Amino acid sequence: MTAGPRSKHATSTDAERGTDDAARRRLRRFQPLIAAAAFALAAFLVHRALRDVSFAEIRAALDSISARNVLLGVAFTAGSFLCLTAFDTLAVRYTGGRLPYRKIALASFTALSIGHTLGFAALSSGALRYRFYTGWGLSPGDVGRIVMFSGVTVAAGACTTGGLAALLAPELLAATFGAPRGGILGAGVLLVAAVAAYLAWAALVRRPLRIRRFVLPVPGLGLALGQVALGATDFLLVAAVLHQMVAASADVPYAAVAAAYVLGNVAGIVTHVPGGLGVVEAVVVMLVPGAHVVGALIAFRATYYLGPFVLGCAALGVAELSRRRSPRRFALAEREMR
DSSP: OEEOOOSTTTOOOHHHHHHHHHHHHHHHHHHHHHHHHHHHHHHHHHHHHHTTOOHHHHHHHHHTSOHHHHHHHHHHHHHHHHHHHHHHHHHHHHHTOOOOHHHHHHHHHHHHHHHHHHSOHHHHHHHHHHHHHHHTTOOHHHHHHHHHHHHHHHHHHHHHHHHHHHHHOHHHHHHHHTOOHHHHHHHHHHHHHHHHHHHHHHHHOOSOEEETTEEEOOOOHHHHHHHHHHHHHHHHHHHHHHHHHHHTTSOOOHHHHHHHHHHHHHHHHHHTOGGGTTHHHHHHTTTSOSHHHHHHHHHHIIIIIIHHHHHHHHHHHHHHHHHHHOHHHHHHHHHHHO
16 A cells, blocks of 8 residues: 555544544454354354264265375365466566566465464565565555455455355255345345446546555456356355365365355454364354265365465475575665666
8 A cells, every 4th residue: 555645635644543543442452352252153153063963974975085085175175376466466466566477476375374274364464475476565554455466366256156156046046045035145145246247447547546655556357257256266266175185085065165165264253263274164064964974074174275375484484495595685676676
């Protein structure tokens, strides 16, 4: 986010800023409590649904997942993280910055593979992005805009996939979630309309969005379309990972798995539960009862979260070692970017 000129239209008084800062600090104090409460509720729901499942049944469910399912899950995971690097590529372009793709990919994969698992994405992945991008010459304001832009991309993807699933398969989702068909269709219309409104805003509005002393440029229709396409593709790929694990032992339609994942993921993001742990499970448990869903969810967590998390930590370690061994080279690179 870029600071605008200090004027009566773009700035607030020191007292107002102090009040806003205090309110944000109070909200941050409550966030861990919200996450803990959401996790506890989700864990209770999962426990109640699976209290009669034995360890032997869970092990048998894991054994039923074939090597083919695992390999396809790994391939879809790789595709998802490739999409996420494209999120950051568009975001850097949105800020007007110029960085080679290899650097953007390193920052994006490291930040998001770790942030997805730790939760509080705006803080965890945002801090890692700050570490990388400011070292390559971007300003702190630009890093904030990158985080904001990526968050909007996730929201656009969730609305697009959830809306299309509701409009294209209302009977399936109504039967899966026990909701009326009319309600499913209505939700689908609202979600798709929200995406259409965002695209119209990007196409027709040229005046930057001002939030007190911050100025946020309108992304433009090309970037907004990229956000919708990449965001939706990412959700579809992650849902495909989960579907591969579930489909190994149960005949569940992909559309139902995708809708369940979108719902659980959005709930996890809102509550800041690390990796949506327990929240995603509570939603997916509605699809497949018994041990099969436990085995599928364990395999999904290992494939999409644990594997990339280990690789992301290794990448961060190598990057930090390189930075410490060659501080002068990094300083020169930073000056060149500026």
